[in-house]
């Protein structure tokens with residue numbers, strides 16, 4: 010029988026593995042927290058209230074959330090999202106341990122009531138090219154449905170501007186920001202016209218709620234100050250956009266959504282199905298195939314690949330000269346469902362932050 014000590018050992022293992030990943034991903038503060046936390050039973054038992062598979066980041070996000078609400082605590086000085094000239098992470102662990110001791114009940118409550126559902130506006134960089142392909146094939150305005158939408162940032166991808174290749178800036182001059190990246194190959198880019206927008210999530214985030222916004226901003230890594238500021242602007246856009254948000258399991262909502270949505274329809278998901286068990290993914294595919302007997306629709310998937318999972322578990326990724334964070338770590342696929350069948354093609358491979366996309370020309 011598993012003991013309480015076994016449970017803490019498991020969490021300690023997650024902290025050690027995450028320390029390595031955080032360093033490679035360029036977030037040394039959380040790496041420092043992980044290294045200290047792995048040896049600290051108080052921190053491990055608190056983190057154990059967090060989400061399976063994400064216990065370290067869940068705890069650090071909850072800490073970040075409290076600090077964003079009241080940045081007067083000295084721990085804030087280590088967060089680039091809270092200090093103009095943050096202290097080096099070296100001395101941060103004792104401050105984290107103290108903060109967690111002082112706020113244990115609030116942190117436990119956050120771990121039990123909020124989930125890790127990280128999103129960044131920058132992820133839209135990997136969505137634009139496949140959306141252009143689908144819009145060209147399916148027509149416009151495209152009606153969008155996202156499974157696992159978090160706050161719905163990707164559902165407003167058309168409101169941002171992009172600079173991804175030698176086409177220069179694509180998008181409205183009124184866009185709140187320009188998302189820059191490297192798209193190697195790919196279709197001619199444009200901003201497709203969008204019709205309806207529907208988001209499905211286990212825990213939908215209301216961009217008009219101050220607390221829910223703060224939770225989403227707290228999920229940003231502390232070094233990503235610019236990304237956090239862009240996410241805040243994206244939330245302002247979402248708050249002003251007509252989006253139907255459906256809370257619950259995608260598998261429960263999809264049949265109804267498919268029955269109601271107008272043509273042309275594009276369903277998409279990003280960093281979501283990767284976490285589903287195989288039988289849930291198979292059930293979703295079955296639903297799509299069934300619905301496609303009476304209508305045609307498209308699906309875009311942007312999901313981490315198995316090699317990213319291996320790397321996440323601390324094993325070496327596939328061979329590449331690129332730095333780990335720049336390596337291809339996912340797959341972009343486009344599927345067309347019609348007449349009870351599906352045609353699927355892999356159109357590209359993004360790196361971990363969707364900033365470098367190698368297109369499958």
Ligand SMILES: C[S@@+](CC[C@H](N)C(=O)[O-])C[C@H]1O[C@@H](n2cnc3c(N)ncnc32)[C@H](O)[C@@H]1O
Pocket residue numbers: 124125126127128129132156157158159162163209210211212257258259260278279280281284
């Ligand atoms: C990592 S976030 C990704 C958010 C967004 N798609 C993006 O790429 O930025 C994954 C989201 O999927 C949601 N999710 C996971 N399983 C789900 C399910 N079965 N049904 C609906 N949403 C789900 C989570 O709640 C979370 O908000």
